[in-house]
Amino acid sequence: MKEVLFKLNEFCGANRIEYAVTGTTALSLLGVPSCFVPQDIDIKVFHLTEEQAKKLEELQFLSGLKNENYDHGQCFSFIIDGVKINAIIDKTKDYDKICSQNVCIDYIDEERKKHHLINVQLVNLALADKMKLNRSKDKTYLIDLIHNLTSLC
Numbered sequence: 001m002k003e004v005l006f007k008l009n010e011f012c013g014a015n016r017i018e019y020a021v022t023g024t025t026a027l028s029l030l031g032v033p034s035c036f037v038p039q040d041i042d043i044k045v046f047h048l049t050e051e052q053a054k055k056l057e058e059l060q061f062l063s064g065l066k067n068e069n070y071d072h073g074q075c076f077s078f079i080i081d082g083v084k085i086n087a088i089i090d091k092t093k094d095y096d097k098i099c100s101q102n103v104c105i106d107y108i109d110e111e112r113k114k115h116h117l118i119n120v121q122l123v124n125l126a127l128a129d130k131m132k133l134n135r136s137k138d139k140t141y142l143i144d145l146i147h148n149l150t151s152l153c
Contacts, residue, residue, distance in 0.1 A: 001025070001038065001041070001083065002107060002109075003081065004041065004080045004081050004083045004085075005021070005025075005041065005107070005116070005118060006107070006109050006112075006114075006116050007080050007081065008041065008043070008080055008085060009116045009117075009118055010116075011059075011080075015052055015055050016052070017045060017048070017052050017055070017056075018045065018046040018047050018098075019043040019044060019045045019046065019087070019119065020043065020044050020046075020098075020101070020102040020119040020120060020121045021041065021042070021043055021118060021119065021120045021121065022042045022043060022044050022088070022120075022121040022125075022126050022129055023038070023040075023041075023042030023086075023126060023129070023130060024036055024038040024039075024042075024130075024141065025038040025040070025041045025042060026042075026120045026121045026123075026126045027123060027126050027127070029105060029118070029120050030103070030120060030122075030123055030126075032123060032145065033145070033148040033149065034141065034144055034145055034148060035144055035148070036141050036144060039084075040083060040084040040085065040086060041083060041084070041085050041086070042085075042086045042088060043085065043086070043087050043088065044088050044089075044090045044121065044129075045087050045088065045089050045090060046090050046092060046098050047093075048089055053076075053089075056076040056078070056087055057076060059076070059078035060076045060077055060078045062078070063077070063078040063079040065077045065078060065079070065084075073088060073089045073090065073091060074088075074089045075087060075088045075089065076089075101121060101122055101125050102119045102120060102121055102122065103119075103120055103122060104117050104118070104119050104120075105117070105118050105120055106118075127142070127145075130142070
């Protein structure tokens with residue numbers, strides 16, 4: 001999964017796309033104890049320009065996926081090395097608020113001897129965003145998380 005994150009980070013960096021990893025992948029990266037293994041990577045994209053949207057749309061087209069719209073906004077989906085990426089467009093304008101909702105993790109790509117700074121949404125906000133989707137798999141995730149946290153004692 002890290003190799004996919006590195007490629008995603010390079011793509012976003014090359015296209016100046018501001019993003020933060022969210023969802024199960026973010027929670028996993030932050031060490032939240034869960035039996036769930038992330039199946040995809042969800043990212044929140046901020047301050048998207050028309051040109052950047054066209055890049056995401058092109059990736060989606062090349063991946064053969066359809067445009068997904070969430071109740072909370074537009075989402076572009078595409079594939080990197082067999083892993084589905086969901087780029088959820090966040091309309092938040094306040095830069096300071098966005099920055100305070102993320103933590104930056106420094107990963108080293110051993111193969112390429114390169115650092116990748118990956119923005120990851122904070123645990124409470126990633127959980128809140130998951131619960132807003134009101135899907136049974138997210139409720140199951142939360143029950144599993146509660147079980148894992150209470151069994152740590």
